[in-house]
Amino acid sequence: MPYTLRPEDGLTVDADSARYVAGHVDTGDRWVLNFGPQHPATHTTLRLVLELDGERVARCTPHIGYLHSGFEKLGEHLDFNQYVTIVSRMDYLSPIHNDITWHLAVERLFGIDITPRCKVLRTIMNELGRIQNHLLCVAAAGLDLGALTGFLYGFNPREKIYDIMDFISGQRFHPDWTRVGGLMQDLPDEQTFKRMVKNLIREDLPVALRDIEGLLNRNRIFVDRTQGIGVISREEAINWSLSGPCARASGVARDLRKDMPYLCYQDNWDGQGAGAVGFNVAVATDGDTLCRYLVRLEEIKQSIGIIEQLIDAIPQGPVDTFADSKVVKPDKKDVYGSIEGLIQHFELIMSNRGWKAPVAEAYGWNEGPNGEQGFYIVSDGGPRAWRVKTRPACFINYQVMQKLTEGHMLADIVAILGSINVVAAELDR
Amino acid sequence: MAIPANQITNVNPSPLNRLESAYLPEIFKGFGTTMRHFFTSFGQGPTSRTMQYPEERRENLPVEEGGINASNFRGVHRLNRDEDGRVRCVACMMCPTICPARCIHIEAAEAPWDDREKYPKKFEIDELRCIFCGMCEEACPVDAIELTTEYDIVGLSRQEMVFDKEKLLHIHDLTIGKKPM
Numbered sequence: 148m149p150y151t152l153r154p155e156d157g158l159t160v161d162a163d164s165a166r167y168v169a170g171h172v173d174t175g176d177r178w179v180l181n182f183g184p185q186h187p188a189t190h191t192t193l194r195l196v197l198e199l200d201g202e203r204v205a206r207c208t209p210h211i212g213y214l215h216s217g218f219e220k221l222g223e224h225l226d227f228n229q230y231v232t233i234v235s236r237m238d239y240l241s242p243i244h245n246d247i248t249w250h251l252a253v254e255r256l257f258g259i260d261i262t263p264r265c266k267v268l269r270t271i272m273n274e275l276g277r278i279q280n281h282l283l284c285v286a287a288a289g290l291d292l293g294a295l296t297g298f299l300y301g302f303n304p305r306e307k308i309y310d311i312m313d314f315i316s317g318q319r320f321h322p323d324w325t326r327v328g329g330l331m332q333d334l335p336d337e338q339t340f341k342r343m344v345k346n347l348i349r350e351d352l353p354v355a356l357r358d359i360e361g362l363l364n365r366n367r368i369f370v371d372r373t374q375g376i377g378v379i380s381r382e383e384a385i386n387w388s389l390s391g392p393c394a395r396a397s398g399v400a401r402d403l404r405k406d407m408p409y410l411c412y413q414d415n416w417d418g419q420g421a422g423a424v425g426f427n428v429a430v431a432t433d434g435d436t437l438c439r440y441l442v443r444l445e446e447i448k449q450s451i452g453i454i455e456q457l458i459d460a461i462p463q464g465p466v467d468t469f470a471d472s473k474v475v476k477p478d479k480k481d482v483y484g485s486i487e488g489l490i491q492h493f494e495l496i497m498s499n500r501g502w503k504a505p506v507a508e509a510y511g512w513n514e515g516p517n518g519e520q521g522f523y524i525v526s527d528g529g530p531r532a533w534r535v536k537t538r539p540a541c542f543i544n545y546q547v548m549q550k551l552t553e554g555h556m557l558a559d560i561v562a563i564l565g566s567i568n569v570v571a572a573e574l575d576r
Numbered sequence: 577m578a579i580p581a582n583q584i585t586n587v588n589p590s591p592l593n594r595l596e597s598a599y600l601p602e603i604f605k606g607f608g609t610t611m612r613h614f615f616t617s618f619g620q621g622p623t624s625r626t627m628q629y630p631e632e633r634r635e636n637l638p639v640e641e642g643g644i645n646a647s648n649f650r651g652v653h654r655l656n657r658d659e660d661g662r663v664r665c666v667a668c669m670m671c672p673t674i675c676p677a678r679c680i681h682i683e684a685a686e687a688p689w690d691d692r693e694k695y696p697k698k699f700e701i702d703e704l705r706c707i708f709c710g711m712c713e714e715a716c717p718v719d720a721i722e723l724t725t726e727y728d729i730v731g732l733s734r735q736e737m738v739f740d741k742e743k744l745l746h747i748h749d750l751t752i753g754k755k756p757m
Contacts, residue, residue, distance in 0.1 A: 229676040232709045296610055303625050310642050317650035317723070323709045331710070335645055343640055358613075362606045367599045370592060405579045427585040441587040449585075482717055489717065496674050496715050 177205060180557070184213045188291065188561040191571035195548075195564075199557065207552040207560070209545065215575040222535030226502060227253045227327050227474075230535070234522070235321045237539065237573050240283050241276035242321050243312065244515050250325040251409060252511025252522035256504065257474060259328045263417035265466045267457050268330065270411040270424070271344065272315075273513070274450040278352070279308045280516030281392075281443040281450075284568040288440045289363050291565040292372050300358040304351040311343050327474045329467030337461065344458050348451045356447065363440075373437035377551040377563035380434055387547045391518025391540055392442045393567055397434035403514035417462060424453045436566040446516075473503060502530035515540050517568050539573040635725050635754070644725055646755050650708045651727040653701050655744035656720050656757055663745060664720035667694040671712035671721055679705035680712060699741040704734060724751040 183194040192213040198206040221233050227250075234249040235242035247269050254261060261269075286301025309319040315334060316322035324331050334340045363369045379389070384397035394401060404412040405428060414423045429445035431438035467475045476495050481488030494500040506528040512521040518540030527533040544567050551563050595601055617624040627634075627642070637643030656664045667684035685697035712721050724747060731737040739747075 225676050229674065229711065232676045232707055232711075296613075300613070303623075306625060306642075310639075313649070314639055314645050317645070317648040317710060318708060321707070321709075331714070332648060335648055339639060346640070358609050361609050364589075365592060365596045366602050366606060367592060367597055370589070374589070400579050400584050402579065405583065427583050428579055429585050429587050431586065431588045433588065437589055438587070441589060445585055445587045476714065479719075492715075492717060493670070496670050498673060 176200060182560065189564065190287070191569065193569065193571045193574065195552075195560065197557070197560070202557050204552050204555055204557060204560065207549050209548050211545075211571070211574045213575070214571040216572070218572075218576040219535055219537055222532050224531065226498065226530050227504070227532070230532075231325060232321070232323045234537075235323055237537065237576055238280070238515065238517070238520070238541070238570050239320075239572055240568075240570055241280035241516055243272050243324060244276040244280070244513065244520065246323060246325040247273050247276075247410075248511060248513035248515065248520050249522050250327060250511075251513055252509055252524055253327050255511045256507060256509035256524050256526055257327065258505070259468055259474065261328060261468055262465055263421075263462045264464045265329055265468075266410050266416055267461050268334070268466065269325065271454055271457050271461075272312075272324070273410065274453045275308050275311065275344070275347075277450050277516045278447050279305055280568070281447050282308075282355070284516075284565065285359060285440060285443050285447070287565050288373070288436075288562070289359070289369065291561040292369060294362065294369070297359045297362045300355050300362075304347060304355045307343070307347045307351050311340070311347065314343060315340065326467075326476070329465075329475055333466045341458055341461075344454060348454050348458075352447070352451060356444065360444065364444075370437060372559070373440065373562060373566075374433075374435055376436045376555060376559050377566060378433065378435045379547055379551060381432075383547075383550070384434065387543075387550075389518065389544055389547065391515065391544070392429075392439055392446065393518065393544050393547075395429060396431045396438035396442045398430060398432040400428055400430045402428045403512055403519055407512065409513070411457060424456050426450075426453050436562050439566040498530050500530075504528055504530070510538075512538075517541055517570070517573075518544055537573075537576050539576060541568070541570050541573040542576075545569050545574060634727075646725050648710075649725045649727075650710045650723045651725050652703065652723070652729050652747060653706075653712070653739070653744060654722055654724050654747040654751055655699060655741060656722060656748055657745060662689065663695060663699075663741065664718055665696050665699060666692050666718055666720070667696045668717060670715040670717060674711045674715040676709060676711065677705050677707045679703075696741060699744065701739045701744065702737070703729060703731075703739055704737045719757065722755075722757070725754055726751060 177198050177200055180197045180199055181194065182197050183189040184192045194210040194213060196208040196210060197204055218233055218237055222230050225233065231246050231249055234245040237245050282301045282305050286298045289297035312322045313319040316324040316331060379397050381398040384394045384399055408423060410416065411424050415421060426449040429442045429449065431442055477488040477491050482492045495502070504526045506526060508525045510521055510523045512519060519538060520540050521538035523536040523538065524532045525534040548567065552560050613623055616622050634642060634644045639645050658664045667682055669682060672680040672682055679702040681700045682696050683698035684694045687693060687695040708723065710723055713723050726747065
């Protein structure tokens with residue numbers, strides 16, 4: 148789906164020479180400051196080489212590679228289920244998001260349609276992951292400017308989300324919860340799950356949001372420090388292919404959940420005419436740090452709305468797809484009780500058997516908290532992907548860092564960096 | 577396909593009014609929030625989220641208050657024993673095959689018992705390499721390897737953290753009461 152806006156003449160900016168902030172006078176007296184890789188304000192392990200003119204940033208050169216772990220290469224060595232343990236370490240602010248995206252891509256490769264129950268559960272957890280990620284970013288917006296208190300209020304509901312992850316999967320940080328064609332396991336107890344989620348979205352989150360908004364939104368120091376800082380215009384946001392809240396804060400009204408819907412965001416997801424979940428896309432026009440913060444706040448509220456629509460409508464039935472049982476491990480009952488189940492179980496684990504993947508290429512996408520997140524899989528028919536390419540939101544959004552920071556004060560770098568919400572594990576993968 | 581206008585929420589910030597740009601009223605409102613949290617979280621107040629960890633442990637709490645769900649919690653492994661106290665494992669090598677971290681090492685030998693062909697002569701799990709994904713438990717066809725509710729394992733050396741068969745069977749004896757097979 149092509150964007151209607153094309154780069155126009157004169158809009159292409161040479162990042163090395165163009166001054167980004169009007170009225171910036173360069174005295175020519177430069178000194179170099181290394182910001183990171185080990186600095187608490189960089190959030191993660193990344194390094195910025197800042198050429199400073201007094202306290203103003205004349206040039207900011209981001210260096211990446213300090214957290215390189217070979218995630219993509221590992222995708223060629225682990226099978227379609229095993230690799231989920233690796234992808235959840237990419238955007239570790241919302242690991243469940245990566246799990247869901249990876250298996251959306253694999254299911255697109257295999258041509259599997261997952262069950263309605265699985266779709267609803269994945270959508271709920273997808274939105275919880277989004278809340279989890281945005282809460283950290285929104286809370287850290289104050290922290291980056293020296294206001295620690297709001298940060299702690301944001302972490303209280305995050306802890307509850309971790310408890311939900313722990314309950315459904317057994318591990319709080321890296322759930323590794325999805326499997327090809329289904330989930331690792333059904334909910335241990337549906338009523339408890341519903342109570343926990345409702346408790347979170349009706350009691351904990353509204354209180355935390357009220358506190359954070361009350362502390363920051365109309366606080367003059369916060370507004371002065373963020374308004375007009377790190378501005379990127381609509382055209383430039385499109386030219387630099389930003390996505391997610393960074394693009395929407397600049398007025399690009401695009402959201403993959405609306406544009407190319409999947410899971411419960413598309414109409415007729417259960418095959419019986421259920422409508423897509425309703426939500427609004429938060430858009431601002433100024434494109435500065437404050438707008439990115441406000442867009443994320445609004446997205447948390449929209450995510451709460453989506454979960455409210457789905458939490459009481461979880462359909463009954465299996466979570467795993469049985470129509471194509473070539474990819475789903477059979478139930479333990481069948482493994483012990485029937486020879487077919489046992490053979491199927493062994494074949495899916497033994498690396499030279501099972502896994503009849505089509506020789507094809509597939510791209511699976513998901514509107515991640517930071518923007519479009521996707522996996523491109525090239526399969527040669529073997530048990531593992533021949534090549535896995537990640538489309539990380541952070542890596543693409545991080546390109547504009549140099550432009551955003553140019554001409555601003557040293558202290559604003561931290562605010563801008565926090566508003567893009569860079570996760571270094573996604574940069575280096 | 578553009579998103580229809582009625583599905584777009586504009587969140588542009590409105591300019592600060594005179595009272596807000598006077599700075600002090602908003603600051604005192606903010607102090608109000610902080611103070612409310614301060615007084616309600618005093619000691620173990622209603623908004624306090626602190627868990628007094630060594631005295632208060634997650635396994636003793638109900639699930640909805642942050643406790644752990646014993647049926648699927650992914651803690652340290654154990655090797656289950658059968659009714660006669662023998663190791664259940666039949667050394668089928670499913671768990672080292674599925675393990676994404678490659679942390680399970682099994683050496684199989686002919687079983688000294690009549691009801692099975694193989695048993696693990698050596699069974700080692702490197703708990704430092706393990707990522708606790710639980711796939712070994714999913715893959716095991718005889719319910720021999722399971723993850724328990726124990727999460728606070730310590731060791732003074734790397735070698736100590738490579739759990740062998742005896743240690744894993746010992747964990748079974750320790751945790752069988754908390755988490756039945």
